[in-house]
Amino acid sequence: xxxxxxxxxxxxxxxxxxxxxxxxxxxxxxxxxxxxxxxxxxxxxxxxxxxxxxxxxxxxxxxxxxxxxxxxxxxxxxxxxxxxxxxxxxxxxxxxxxxxxxxxxxxxxxxxxxxxxxxxxxxxxxxxxxxxxxxxxxxxxxxxxx
Amino acid sequence: xxxxxxxxxxxxxxxxxxxxxxxxxxxxxxxxxxxxxxxxxxxxxxxxxxxxxxxxxxxxxxxxxxxxxxxxxxxxxxxxxxxxxxxxxxxxxxxxxxxxxxxxxxxxxxxxxxxxxxxxxxxxxxxxxxxxxxxxxxxxxxxxxxxxxxxxxxxxxxxxxxxxxxxxxxxxxxxxxxxxxxxxxxxxxxxxxxxxxxxxxxxxxxxxxxxxxxxxxxxxxxxxxxxxxxxxxxxxxxxxxxxxxxxxxxxxxxxxxxxxxxxxxxxxxxxxxxxxxxxxxxxxxxxxxxxxxxxxxxxxxxxxxxxxxxxxxxxxxxxxxxxxxxxxxxxxxxxxxxxxxxxxxxxxxxxxxxxxxxxxxxxxxxxxxxxxxxxxxxxxxxxxxxxxxxxxxxxxxxxxxxxxxxxxxxxxxxxxxxxxxxxxxxxxx
Numbered sequence: 001x002x003x004x005x006x007x008x009x010x011x012x013x014x015x016x017x018x019x020x021x022x023x024x025x026x027x028x029x030x031x032x033x034x035x036x037x038x039x040x041x042x043x044x045x046x047x048x049x050x051x052x053x054x055x056x057x058x059x060x061x062x063x064x065x066x067x068x069x070x071x072x073x074x075x076x077x078x079x080x081x082x083x084x085x086x087x088x089x090x091x092x093x094x095x096x097x098x099x100x101x102x103x104x105x106x107x108x109x110x111x112x113x114x115x116x117x118x119x120x121x122x123x124x125x126x127x128x129x130x131x132x133x134x135x136x137x138x139x140x141x142x143x144x145x146x
Numbered sequence: 147x148x149x150x151x152x153x154x155x156x157x158x159x160x161x162x163x164x165x166x167x168x169x170x171x172x173x174x175x176x177x178x179x180x181x182x183x184x185x186x187x188x189x190x191x192x193x194x195x196x197x198x199x200x201x202x203x204x205x206x207x208x209x210x211x212x213x214x215x216x217x218x219x220x221x222x223x224x225x226x227x228x229x230x231x232x233x234x235x236x237x238x239x240x241x242x243x244x245x246x247x248x249x250x251x252x253x254x255x256x257x258x259x260x261x262x263x264x265x266x267x268x269x270x271x272x273x274x275x276x277x278x279x280x281x282x283x284x285x286x287x288x289x290x291x292x293x294x295x296x297x298x299x300x301x302x303x304x305x306x307x308x309x310x311x312x313x314x315x316x317x318x319x320x321x322x323x324x325x326x327x328x329x330x331x332x333x334x335x336x337x338x339x340x341x342x343x344x345x346x347x348x349x350x351x352x353x354x355x356x357x358x359x360x361x362x363x364x365x366x367x368x369x370x371x372x373x374x375x376x377x378x379x380x381x382x383x384x385x386x387x388x389x390x391x392x393x394x395x396x397x398x399x400x401x402x403x404x405x406x407x408x409x410x411x412x413x414x415x416x417x418x419x420x421x422x423x424x425x426x427x428x429x430x431x432x433x434x435x436x437x438x439x440x441x442x443x444x445x446x447x448x449x450x451x452x453x454x455x456x457x458x459x460x461x462x463x464x465x466x467x468x469x470x471x472x473x474x475x476x477x478x479x480x481x482x483x484x485x486x487x488x489x490x491x492x493x494x495x496x497x498x499x500x501x502x503x504x505x506x507x508x509x510x511x512x513x514x515x516x517x518x519x520x521x522x523x524x525x526x527x528x529x530x531x532x533x534x535x536x537x538x539x540x541x542x543x544x545x546x547x548x549x550x551x552x553x554x555x556x557x558x559x560x561x562x563x564x565x566x567x568x569x570x571x572x573x574x575x
Contacts, residue, residue, distance in 0.1 A: 035210070035301075035302075035303040035304070036210060036292075036302060036303040037210075037211075037254060039254065039258070039285055039288055039289075040292065040302065042285055043285075043289055043292075088254065088258055088259070088270060092269065092270055092271055095271040095274075096270060096271050096274040096281065099271060099274035099275040099278060099281075100274050100278050100281060100282060101278075
């Protein structure tokens with residue numbers, strides 16, 4: 001399994017994906033930060049059977065709200081994940097891969113609602129708390145036999 | 147008299163935050179504005195006091211799509227200020243990584259962001275449903291660009307192996323040579339995509355543009371040459387500010403670039419193609435011919451075809467450099483600090499990107515100026531919108547708005563760069 005954090009670490013809560021991925025990588029788990037537009041994600045779908053993606057959402061929900069999608073079973077709402085890149089983002093990448101028949105066997109997408117998308121490298125408190133909880137959860141499911 | 151307003155608050159399929167506003171009173175255009183509201187980013191100010199060697203890495207952060215343009219322009223300017231010249235081997239390696247950026251940027255825009263306009267589709271996901279083979283080909287082509295950036299630059303976004311004077315380390319010969327197979331596949335694939343796009347129904351909008359680009363007698367200019375135009379301009383890069391100026395306008399957080407006489411000009415694929423057609427490879431010229439393109443293309447909607455011709459050229463050029471590649475030793479030339487002034491200009495995927503810096507005796511930056519391509523194209527984008535709205539006044543609002551957005555996307559505008567800008571509003575009175 002590969003865990004991929006998406007977002008811009010210089011845009012406050014938009015950096016929650018990279019924050020989670022970095023924390024998991026530091027614990028020795030297979031996690032990386034994806035930089036650049038969404039097309040590179042489709043390349044990862046081809047080389048990994050199971051992926052977990054973590055990104056910030058901007059839906060108007062309370063900051064720190066976690067939403068989880070089984071992206072193989074359901075379409076990803078583009079309006080939730082439009083903030084990480086303006087050109088070709090996570091939802092575009094997943095739905096393009098679905099149209100091409102290139103989705104991995106397992107694809108889970110965790111979205112954490114951001115509150116502050118201004119310049120800065122600090123997560124707001126509710127987003128940090130949600131990130132910490134997700135890190136713990138992903139640690140558990142990533143453990144061998146876990 | 148009736149008023150019509152066309153307004154797009156956040157333009158889709160462009161890089162950064164921009165908007166369009168058009169207000170018509172009867173059949174008179176009252177206002178056509180391409181507004182950039184991406185916040186200003188003040189790079190030129192915060193470069194002051196930094197070591198000149200930091201300029202390529204700092205300025206590369208202006209853009210995640212075209213970092214190489216910034217790295218190369220800043221490096222050239224620093225090398226000129228410090229009085230050093232890079233070796234031909236380092237120059238070739240720079241051209242190789244720049245080909246990677248052209249491939250990556252052109253394919254993303256042409257296939258995923260611009261092609262949907264011609265197919266009446268709202269996004270790239272639909273294009274994958276309508277023509278999956280095309281999208282698979284485009285993704286594989288784009289990956290070639292990414293691989294070039296990774297192998298030469300250390301990673302595909304914001305490369306880390308580049309520096310003033312050359313490269314921190316020479317890419318391993320075996321890794322570079324391993325790129326050849328995909329590059330050779332890509333040359334024919336780019337042609338097929340160009341030919342498929344040539345079947346699109348292009349709006350008829352010919353205009354006598356002032357095309358400005360770099361020009362080099364020996365090669366299709368990417369990171370070398372003099373600044374030329376189709377109207378007789380032929381100047382050294384160092385004299386850029388004698389012939390062009392930038393101005394603030396209230397509707398945009400990006401400066402507008404103009405010729406000294408106030409006229410707009412066009413930079414980017416059409417300008418390069420018009421000024422440097424002779425320097426294209428025979429293969430790229432053949433593809434242009436098969437697509438029905440003449441020696442000069444003056445319809446900006448056909449920029450999608452020129453982008454694919456240039457993509458083919460970049461693939462051929464990269465393959466040539468890879469075949470000849472030997473690890474440069476040393477991988478960089480020493481650049482001891484000293485006072486000086488330097489200028490750099492390269493062909494970013496969207497057009498010329500000019501840099502100039504002044505350094506003090508310790509090599510610290512005392513003055514910085516960066517003129518990205520989208521800033522220069524803004525007055526021409528507004529001129530194109532005015533022409534297109536005037537010619538299509540009878541169109542229903544929704545259709546006219548679509549055409550206006552398409553007109554902007556012709557430019558593949560990079561708003562983050564320009565603010566170092568898109569949102570559409572049309573008002574009808």
